[in-house]
Amino acid sequence: MITAQGIELRVGARTLLSSATFRIAAGDRIGLVGRNGAGKTTLTKVLAGEGQPAGGTVSRTGQVGYLPQDPRTGDLTQRASDRILSARGLDQVVRSMRETEAAMASEDDATRDAAMARYARLEARFTAAGGYAAESEAARIAANLGLEQRVLAQELGTLSGGQRRRVELARILFSGAETLLLDEPTNHLDADSIAWLRDFLRGYAGGLVVISHDVELLRVVVTKVFHLDATRAELDQYAMGWDAYLKQRETDERRRRRERANAERKAAALLAQADSMRAKATKAVAAQNMARRAQRMLEGLEEVRVADKVAKLRFPTPAPCGRTPLTATGLSKSYGSQEVFTGVDLAIDRGSRVVVLGLNGAGKTTLLRLLAGIEQPDTGTVDPGHGLKLGYYAQEHETLDMDATVYENLRAVAGDLDDTRVRSVLGSFLFSGEDADKPARVLSGGEKTRLALATLVVSAANVLLLDEPTNNLDPASREEILAALRGFEGAVVLVTHDEGAVEALDPERVLLLPDGSEDLWNEDYLELVSLA
Numbered sequence: 001m002i003t004a005q006g007i008e009l010r011v012g013a014r015t016l017l018s019s020a021t022f023r024i025a026a027g028d029r030i031g032l033v034g035r036n037g038a039g040k041t042t043l044t045k046v047l048a049g050e051g052q053p054a055g056g057t058v059s060r061t062g063q064v065g066y067l068p069q070d071p072r073t074g075d076l077t078q079r080a081s082d083r084i085l086s087a088r089g090l091d092q093v094v095r096s097m098r099e100t101e102a103a104m105a106s107e108d109d110a111t112r113d114a115a116m117a118r119y120a121r122l123e124a125r126f127t128a129a130g131g132y133a134a135e136s137e138a139a140r141i142a143a144n145l146g147l148e149q150r151v152l153a154q155e156l157g158t159l160s161g162g163q164r165r166r167v168e169l170a171r172i173l174f175s176g177a178e179t180l181l182l183d184e185p186t187n188h189l190d191a192d193s194i195a196w197l198r199d200f201l202r203g204y205a206g207g208l209v210v211i212s213h214d215v216e217l218l219r220v221v222v223t224k225v226f227h228l229d230a231t232r233a234e235l236d237q238y239a240m241g242w243d244a245y246l247k248q249r250e251t252d253e254r255r256r257r258r259e260r261a262n263a264e265r266k267a268a269a270l271l272a273q274a275d276s277m278r279a280k281a282t283k284a285v286a287a288q289n290m291a292r293r294a295q296r297m298l299e300g301l302e303e304v305r306v307a308d309k310v311a312k313l314r315f316p317t318p319a320p321c322g323r324t325p326l327t328a329t330g331l332s333k334s335y336g337s338q339e340v341f342t343g344v345d346l347a348i349d350r351g352s353r354v355v356v357l358g359l360n361g362a363g364k365t366t367l368l369r370l371l372a373g374i375e376q377p378d379t380g381t382v383d384p385g386h387g388l389k390l391g392y393y394a395q396e397h398e399t400l401d402m403d404a405t406v407y408e409n410l411r412a413v414a415g416d417l418d419d420t421r422v423r424s425v426l427g428s429f430l431f432s433g434e435d436a437d438k439p440a441r442v443l444s445g446g447e448k449t450r451l452a453l454a455t456l457v458v459s460a461a462n463v464l465l466l467d468e469p470t471n472n473l474d475p476a477s478r479e480e481i482l483a484a485l486r487g488f489e490g491a492v493v494l495v496t497h498d499e500g501a502v503e504a505l506d507p508e509r510v511l512l513l514p515d516g517s518e519d520l521w522n523e524d525y526l527e528l529v530s531l532a
């Protein structure tokens with residue numbers, strides 16, 4: 001159980017949450033929502049004990065399983081399966097057993113006997129900790145999250161960011177923690193895994209806080225909704241499911257607007273009366289009192305909720321280029337003995353739109369990295385055409401310099417754009433004056449996405465390589481990005497699980513991985529998008 005008592009959250013001079021009191025007990029399944037940058041991640045961090053509130057207290061009993069929004073770097077030489085098993089302390093035993101197995105094959109009798117005795121002891125410990133049943137449970141969870149046996153045997157350092165995050169999710173679900181805190185758990189999952197996760201969470205007996213932009217997940221899983229209102233810096237708590245919450249919140253907002261209008265009207269009447277009375281000396285004191293009362297009335301009002309702001313976006317006209325700005329021939333890539341794909345050909349014509357489809361691990365991100373020149377293919381070549389200007393949006397925001405400020409990140413790619421123009425792009429991506437000086441590291445998930453997209457905007461790219469550009473975005477920002485994508489005149493290569501993004505792109509072609517075959521786009525492929 002987690003108990004938060006009057007907690008206050010602040011970053012820099014800004015108050016994210018002025019005071020909130022609540023409890024997360026077994027059986028509570030809470031959806032935590034709010035616009036990008038509202039402070040959801042900051043709040044969960046504090047609940048997990050990884051940050052301190054500016055005021056109030058948080059107390060925890062029982063184990064807490066926390067999935068952060070950004071994948072972390074821990075010990076990268078650890079095997080993925082060991083990482084998952086470590087949630088119940090099984091990893092040590094399994095590793096020792098594995099080491100002992102080698103010694104059991106020894107030629108030397110004494111060594112072998114000692115190893116066998118040791119193995120028996122280890123196996124007893126293993127059984128006590130849940131043993132083979134636990135191990136197969138871990139494997140089952142991993143498989144349901146799209147992690148194959150082969151991937152589990154790999155070291156974490158060799159996995160993609162998305163795979164690493166799934167390993168982390170598997171570890172937390174396997175841990176059996178009393179309270180789960182999951183920050184955007186569906187970001188790297190395919191449709192099957194998401195469906196499985198919904199069921200898993202719906203049946204979870206412990207407490208749960210989940211941050212997600214996946215409406216379907218919220219709808220079937222949560223029994224309570226906490227809305228972190230960025231404008232009022234308050235946590236509105238609704239003890240009801242998703243659909244009821246949506247209705248109730250609308251009613252609440254209407255009531256708030258009405259109350260405000262009423263109070264304003266009364267205050268105005270009071271003030272008018274006070275003004276007319278002030279003229280008479282005998283009533284001056286009464287007039288003053290009245291004016292004061294009107295003032296108090298207005299002060300007691302909450303700020304009107306301005307509709308959540310969104311960036312109004314437009315990708316600029318791309319720099320001129322030749323007929324085929326990017327060509328790839330015979331691309332192959334392997335990691336170790338694991339072949340990702342072979343012999344992929346792709347020609348990107350000016351203004352053309354291609355969607356890359358393939359199951360998890362089929363190499364979609366790898367292909368974009370090769371096209372972007374961030375990684376080298378084992379065979380084949382990537383040939384820039386005349387006038388090519390690439391814009392690459394990386395799933396893990398790896399193109400951002402996390403130590404540089406928001407402004408510096410944009411400046412670095414802005415070429416000879418003048419300062420005013422750079423500032424104005426920042427503004428249209430909702431980075432205000434003081435936000436511009438934040439290091440990229442402290443930005444929220446959605447803000448990082450916005451910054452990365454802003455760097456594409458100033459670069460006047462004529463070929464955009466987009467890897468899951470709608471992850472982390474709140475619904476309003478997502479719509480805005482998709483509208484911008486719809487109007488973009490340059491070429492786009494898109495990797496996404498988001499059907500809406502594909503529809504916005506209105507692609508001409510589809511590239512299927514890992515076999516690398518190409519086809520003209522047709523509606524039937526839309527079904528594959530969320531599955532892939």
Ligand SMILES: Nc1ncnc2c1ncn2[C@@H]1O[C@H](COP(=O)(O)OP(=O)(O)OP(=O)(O)O)[C@@H](O)[C@H]1O
Nearest residue numbers: 011036037038039040041042442443444445446447
């Ligand atoms: N150290 C810091 N200095 C300044 N601002 C910070 C710092 N850490 C966080 N912030 C700001 O606090 C705000 C809240 O961030 P947080 O990550 O909690 O948002 P979020 O609700 O999780 O958003 P998202 O939906 O985009 O993930 C953001 O505007 C972020 O830029």
Ligand SMILES: [Mg+2]
Nearest residue numbers: 041069444445
């Ligand atoms: Mg966040």
